[in-house]
Amino acid sequence: MSNPSRAGLAVAGLSLGTSLNPLNSSMIAVALVVLREDFRLDVATVTWVITAFYITSAAGQPLMGRLADRFGPRRLFMLGMALVAVTCALAPFSPNFVFVCIARALMALGTATAYPSAVVMVGALARQANSTSTRPLGRIQMANTSGAAVGPVVGGLLVSLVGWEALFLINVPLALAALFIVRRFAPADHAREQGSVATLLRDSDIPGILAFTGGMVLLLMGLLNALPGLRWGLLGGAMALAVLFAWRELSFGKPFLDLRLLGRNRPLLLVYLGFVLFSCVYYFAFFGLPQLLQEAAGYDPGVVGGLMLPLAAMSVVITPLAVRAIDRSGVRRVLIVGVVLLTVAAAALWLLTASFAVLLVLALTALMGVPYGSVSIASNQGLYLSAAPQDRGVAAGIFQTCRYVGAIGATVMIGIFYGDGVNQENWGRMVLVMLGLCAVTFVVALLWRERKAA
Structure with a gap:
């Protein structure tokens, strides 16, 4: 198979994986009524199935991107798709609504690996296909748009024919297809960071990651008013963690996010x-x-x-x-x-x-x-x-x-x-x-x- 064909198939796999995040963001909306009835929930509680996905996606994307930079985008993409497949295969058996929300958060974390990994791989794929980087980026963008657009339609059909469980199950073949296509056709990762677990953890800026993730979670929960009556407390906590994050990143030798370089x-x-x-x-x-x-x-x-x-x-x-x-x-x-x-x-x-x-x-x-x-x-x-x-x-x-x-x-x-x-x-x-x-x-x-x- 020629290099352009292999690159095209790799982009197709990456696009499929990337589309899962917007697809699952939009198609869950049609299942809220059914979830309320099955688990006997009120309106405020059932929206946590959306909030959990939203917050995890927003906070997890930069972390997944850093992991792709450090340990290889192809490896991280496949790991993310595997997490999506396993989570979505088990989610329909959730004994209560808390487990459904946990499954949605894990699904968000898995799908959050796709876009950053795809962007890291774009350069190699463009060279392999002898084209500009705009071509693969354009296909990935179309997948994002299409996923968000067809989500409500696909979700409505699945919920009406099968039930809310189908919104998870449909992801299993899609995630596995993306995984196997990328594994087969995407270029291998270049040599990345190596060393003992202790060394890798020491250089991972765990406090910085925790401060960033915690600050993002509190900020988004405050903006979404996820906990009525605590909005200003959540926003104040987000501000405090933002200050701690900035201090940590400016003082650590290998920061999670190099604020000086970004500035x-x-x-x-x-x-x-x-x-x-x-x-x-x-x-x-x-x-x-x-x-x-x-x-x-x-x-x-x-x-x-x-x-x-x-x-x-x-x-x-x-x-x-x-x-x-x-x-x-x-x-x-x-x-x-x-x-x-x-x-x-x-x-x-x-x-x-x-x-x-x-x-x-x-x-x-x-x-x-x-x-x-x-x-x-x-x-x-x-x-x-x-x-x-x-x-x-x-x-x-x-x-x-x-x-x-x-x-x-x-x-x-x-x-x-x-x-x-x-x-x-x-x-x-x-x-x-x-x-x-x-x-x-x-x-x-x-x-x-x-x-x-x-």
């Missing part, structure tokens, strides 16, 4: 900031629009799902076009054009303050898919170019965490704006906030420049 890497910091802002705008629409269409327009939930599909479909169509544009014109131009289109799409959403006509909604969701595809792949490529090769794993993990931070930020603000009612007037206020965020994102895109090799 000097302006392009990478701008990629992170821009992606947080972009994610916040995108999830304003992705989370806020379905609520508006259901509660203010009176559309059935199934119809709303169909009205949102053009967003994902257009994103999948645009991504390969954006890849070619990046190869011709560079990352920065595509990023700037994408942010301009994001601003246009956000402004067009104002039309929903006047009408909920089906054709209008379909046109607007399709329009929103254009900047999602273009800005996402440009940001992915900007990350790849801005991060040092030896740190691309942890850089990719932090990049994914930025997506979660933006999504959670949007969720919090949607709760504020919809607090006194889901209506067109409040939607108009949300559009104004989206436009303000777009303006800041545009400035960040203008400031970004490709990182010069040292």
Whole structure:
């Protein structure tokens, strides 16, 4: 088999593994009612099945990325897929809801290995296929988008035909397929760190990892108000752990996250900031629009799902076009054009303050898919170019965490704006906030420049 064919199959395996995280993030939503009935839960308790996955994914991605950098992305990817397969094979036999939440957290940890590992392997795969890095990154991005889009549809079918247990079981063959494809066709890991267990643990900056992970968990729980009445305590604890984390990383010889080096890497910091802002705008629409269409327009939930599909479909169509544009014109131009289109799409959403006509909604969701595809792949490529090769794993993990931070930020603000009612007037206020965020994102895109090799 030729090298390009092997590289293509390896990218397919990585894309399959990468899609499992967004797939499982979205398809669980349709199982909440069934889980409530089976385990006799209230609404607040059942949402922990989502919260556990969300928090573990956001906190675990940078750690998985660092492990990929240190011990090899292929090895870590296969270990993560094995964890997903085993966990999902056992989860349907959970005796109570606590075990379901634990299984969701372990699944999140396993799927969190995929994207950072894929980014670390992109360079080797691009050389093997004799292509640019934008091609494999584009395919991985399409897998992410497709996974999130088909999640509710797949989840609805599985729950209606089998039950909530099928949401776990479907992951077993998918994870095993990704594992075996990558094992067979991905290039072997280069020599990584070796030594005794004691030495490896000593050099792993365990206190720094614990401070980072604990701070992220407390921050996300506070933002999500996971423990009502303790929000400010959780946020205060997150701030304290952030200070301890910074002190540890600045004083330790081999830090988990080199804050000095990160601080000097302006392009990478701008990629992170821009992606947080972009994610916040995108999830304003992705989370806020379905609520508006259901509660203010009176559309059935199934119809709303169909009205949102053009967003994902257009994103999948645009991504390969954006890849070619990046190869011709560079990352920065595509990023700037994408942010301009994001601003246009956000402004067009104002039309929903006047009408909920089906054709209008379909046109607007399709329009929103254009900047999602273009800005996402440009940001992915900007990350790849801005991060040092030896740190691309942890850089990719932090990049994914930025997506979660933006999504959670949007969720919090949607709760504020919809607090006194889901209506067109409040939607108009949300559009104004989206436009303000777009303006800041545009400035960040203008400031970004490709990182010069040292």
